[in-house]
Amino acid sequence: MAATVLKTETIHIKSSSDVVTARQQVRTLAIELKFSLVDQTKIVTAASELARNTLDHGGGGEMDVAVVENGIRRGLRLTFRDHGPGIADIKQALSDGFTTGGGMGLGLGGSKRLMNEFDIHSQPGAGTTITAVRWK
Amino acid sequence: MDRIPILRMGNFLLVTIQVDMHDRLALTLQDDLTNRISEVGARGVLIDISSLEIVDSFIGRTLANIASMARVLDAQTVVVGMQPAVAITLVELGMSLPGIRTALNVESGMEYLQETAEAGMEIGVYGGDSTED
Ligand SMILES: Nc1ncnc2c1ncn2[C@@H]1O[C@H](COP(=O)(O)OP(=O)(O)OP(=O)(O)O)[C@@H](O)[C@H]1O
Ligand SMILES: [Mg+2]
Numbered sequence: 001m002a003a004t005v006l007k008t009e010t011i012h013i014k015s016s017s018d019v020v021t022a023r024q025q026v027r028t029l030a031i032e033l034k035f036s037l038v039d040q041t042k043i044v045t046a047a048s049e050l051a052r053n054t055l056d057h058g059g060g061g062e063m064d065v066a067v068v069e070n071g072i073r074r075g076l077r078l079t080f081r082d083h084g085p086g087i088a089d090i091k092q093a094l095s096d097g098f099t100t101g102g103g104m105g106l107g108l109g110g111s112k113r114l115m116n117e118f119d120i121h122s123q124p125g126a127g128t129t130i131t132a133v134r135w136k
Numbered sequence: 137m138d139r140i141p142i143l144r145m146g147n148f149l150l151v152t153i154q155v156d157m158h159d160r161l162a163l164t165l166q167d168d169l170t171n172r173i174s175e176v177g178a179r180g181v182l183i184d185i186s187s188l189e190i191v192d193s194f195i196g197r198t199l200a201n202i203a204s205m206a207r208v209l210d211a212q213t214v215v216v217g218m219q220p221a222v223a224i225t226l227v228e229l230g231m232s233l234p235g236i237r238t239a240l241n242v243e244s245g246m247e248y249l250q251e252t253a254e255a256g257m258e259i260g261v262y263g264g265d266s267t268e269d
Contacts (some may be wrong), residue, residue: 016158023156023190041190041221045229048192052159096230106193110229 003068003077003133013051013080014060022051022063029065030076033136043076043134046111050080050130053107057100058082058128068133075116075135083127090120140165142172147179148249149211154187162198169202173209179256180249181206184242186217196231203236212252213237216245 007029011022026047030040047063054061061082068077087093094112099105112118117133138161143150149172151165169181183199185191191199203213216239226233239245 016160020156020158027189038221038224041219041225042228045190045192045225048190048194049229052192052194104193104197104231106230110193110231113228113230114225 003070003075005077006067006069006074008064008066011051011063011065012060013054013062013082016052016055019048019051019055022065023048025063026065026076026078029067033067033074033076035076035134035136039134039136042114043078046114046132046134047078049107049111050078050132053130054080054082054128058084060084061127070135073135075133077131077133078115080130081127086124086126086128087120087122088124090122094120139168142168144172144176144178147177147253148246149173149176149178149181150184151182152184152187156189157195159194162195166198166202166205170205170209173206173211178206178209178211179253180211181213182242182245182249183213183215184217184245185215185222186219186241188219188222191218191222191226191231193229193231196226196233199236200233207235212249214239214245214248216240216242 009025011025012018013022023044027040027044030043051063059082061080064079066077068075092098094109096109097105111132115132115134119131122128140151140153173181199215206213214237218238237248239248
């Protein structure tokens, strides 16, 4: 990604209260970037879904939240990393309703819809990295 | 451990969610509400989410679970005060909150609960009459 990073922070995700901290950190930066209330809500909701997946499916990990700039556009980039079991079939995981954990299977596909860019890197046995950007 | 308070008003239970709930807190609320409904024989549950800045799939599922457990215990649930930005985001997330009755504010939510409780009682009275005949 050719974006310049203006600022970045890392939150460790080890418990459900860390998911709350992750949401709050993303909210603070989304406000700083002057995203509209609807856009803030979308980004924070996506962050909440992805942070929970990191915790519940990835066995914990971390989130980087970065203010990025690409030419004249600024945006918020969220990166979630874990060293859990990985995702065997990414296409299947993204489809609404697919879950291996008794959820609704909406988190991954839903957060992709809520963000502008969405990228999953995963290797079975090695972990998962998800990068999502919302541009202003 | 912290808990979200549940207020009782006659036959109804009222909950105002004022904090950014972590998942365990949401599950505790689900359990506490289910217990209180059966303890007091509540006929309705009103959940005010006007301070909630997001509703994600977990909170949505928790609200749906509360509503269906309440229904099994013969109580209606109404969720009130969802912020417009939250509603827009929920739709894009793909959650339709199935089986959840919503209202714009506490007043109209209470009206709904009162009406359904009264309607329920009338059915009960007529049922009683017809068996005596
Ligand atoms: N970080 C991860 N590591 C391993 N598997 C994952 C990860 N994130 C998602 N998955 C897999 O993708 C599936 C779909 O994820 P998604 O978030 O859409 O649904 P869910 O978490 O099961 O339920 P919901 O988010 O609706 O409560 C999960 O059930 C899990 O199998
Ligand atoms: Mg999920």
